[in-house]
Amino acid sequence: MRKWIAGACLLYVLYGLFFYWYLFKTGDSSVPEALKGTSADPATFMNKKELILTEDYSKIKDFIFFLRIPLEWFLFFILLIAGLSRKMTHWAEQTSRFKVVQIAAYVFVLFLIVTAASLPLDWISYQYSLGYGISTQPTASWIKDQVIDFWVSFPLTAGAVMVFYWLMKRSEKRWWLFAWLLTVPVTLFLFFLQPVVIDPLYNDFYPLKNKKLEYDILKLADQADIPANHVYEVDMSKKTNALNAYVTGIGANKRIVLWDTTLNKLNEPEILFIMAHEMGHYVMKHVYKGLAGYLFLSLAGLYVIAKLYKWIIRRYGNSLHIKGRTDLAALPLLLLLTGVLTFTASPFTNAVSRHQEKAADEYAVELTKNKKAAVAAFQELSKAGLSEANPPFLVKIFKYGHPTIMERIQNVEQNADK
Template identity: 85%
Template sequence: MRKWVAGACLLYVLYGLFFYWYLFMAGDSSVPEALKGTSADPATFMNERELMLTEDYSKIKDFLFFIRIPFEWFLFFILLIAGLSQKMKHWAEHTSKRRVIQIAAYVFGLFLIVTAASLPLDWISYRFSLDYGISTQTTASWIKDQVIDFWISFPLTAGAVIVFYWLMKRHEKRWWLYAWCLTVPVTLFLFFLQPVVIDPLYNDFYPLKNKKLEHDILKLADQADIPANHVYEVNMSEKTNALNAYVTGIGANKRIVLWDTTLNKLDEPEILFIMAHEMGHYVMKHVYIGLAGYLLLSLAGLYAVDRLYKWIISRHGRELHIKGGTDLAALPLLLLLIGVLTFAASPFSNAVSRHQEKAADQYAIELTENKKAAVATFQELSKAGLSEANPPLLVKIFKYGHPTIMERIQSVENALDQ
């Protein structure tokens, strides 16, 4: 056990050192010579202080992102190899004779451990965003969001685990397929509920107050043949200085949402460009395509989890203190595999997302025909969020669901020069 723990610790430290070296020493985020002095060059729209803050904050933020991802995997492995997961299972079995309550108790204990262990990293990330002027959120509000996250994630995860273990027991060979069949309606249902049930737990949403701007946005929507009666704004200025807008929900609960920071910091032509971008997602049905892609990817993922899960238990079950596939103590292994495969698939899903975002940008350019507003919007997005215009390659591959600011500005210039 000591060798396994020591090896896991060493691997995690080497992983962290690699990304520290890559982000702070080797990663290239410089502006290509051909773009220096153009509208895509941050030096043309940021002052020296903004450039320095952007570089420093981006490196810290990206480093925390990369070391946070495998931290839970490391924690799950330690729980398994040290036999702590088995002890947690025995404790859960003493809480009730009912299997459902035992699983819920185990998941609750596991969530408490993961939340407590991850809290320092999450707190450091919050404090850095506060120190660099990105976050405006009070400590009390931040804690409230952490509590909401816990009480949303815990029942959903507990319900999923209860169903998954029941399926494993009843259908050992095909549990992953039946589990996927159940995730389809559940995912659609949650996506339908998110705008009206989940999102309002974190922030206040209300119809756009600026009626003239709403009229202009709805007029733009009419040009795009989009049925729309309302645009919503959300009071994100209580939590951040960053800018954003998005489309969420499906069916009758579909919403176009503007952060109030976007309304406060951008001019109307720039806001209309952002709205045209979101309308592009609607017209090209990116929400539904994204949902379909997620569901297909989750089918392949569950199959891969099943194969790896059974292979690891057959080869290393004794070392990991796992008695079989339906052993509740094996849950950390299941979650570890899901996390690793999700991260491994992120370059593909991010690439698809960047393609959709680029298409939505192109649609917005064609709809508004306002090059100046498009360029100014991307520049303001970069300044408000202290986002690097040209991040290092690994950051882009694993983290960016949007094209980089430099790529987006270049696309505007190229589209309108043709």
């Protein structure tokens, strides 16, 4: 056990050293010679201080991102190999004779452990965001968001675990398929509820206050044959200086949302371009395609997880203190496998997302006929969020669901010139 723990610790340290070396020493984020002096070159729209801050902040932010990802995997492995998950199961079984209560108790303790272990990195990330002027969120508000995260995630996870273990007992061979069939309506339901139930827990949403701007946006929507009655804004300026807008929800709860920081920092043509981009997602049905893709990947993922889960327990069950597939003590193994597979699939899912975002950019330029506003909007997005225009390769493939700012500006200008 000590060798396994020592090996896991060494592996995590080596992983962290690799990304430190990659991000701070060798990762290439320089501007290609052919683009220097163009509108895609940060030196043309940022001053020297902003350039330095962007480089420093991006490296720190990306380093924390990569450290954060395998932290939970490491923690789950330690809980298994050290027998702590087994002890947690014994404690949970003593809390009640009802299995539902036992699972809820176990998941609650597991969530507390994961939250406590992750909190230092999350706190450091928050402090850096404050220090670099990205975050404006008071500490009390930040803590409130962490608490909300916990109480939103805990019941959803506990409910999923109860269903999964019940299905494992009912069908050892096809539990993963039945689990997936249940995730389809649940995912659609949660996606339907998110704009009106979950999102308002974190921020206040209200119809766009600027009625002239709302009229122009709805007029643009009418040009695109999009049925829309309201555009919403959200008070993100209480938490950040970054800019954003997005489409969320499905059916009657579908919303186009603008951050108030975007309203405060961009002019009307730039805002209309951002809105046209979001309309592009609607016209090209990216929300529904994304949901379909997620459900397909979750089916493949659950199948792979089921096979790996069975094999690992058969071969290493004794070492991990797991009695069988329906043993509650094996839950960290399920979560570890889910996390690893999700991360492994992220280059593919990010590539698909970048393709959709590029298509939405092209649609927005075609709809607004305003390349200048598009370029200016991208430049402001980069400045407000201290985002690198050309991040290192590994950062891009594992983290970026949008094309880089440099790619977006290049693409807009090339398509506008055709």
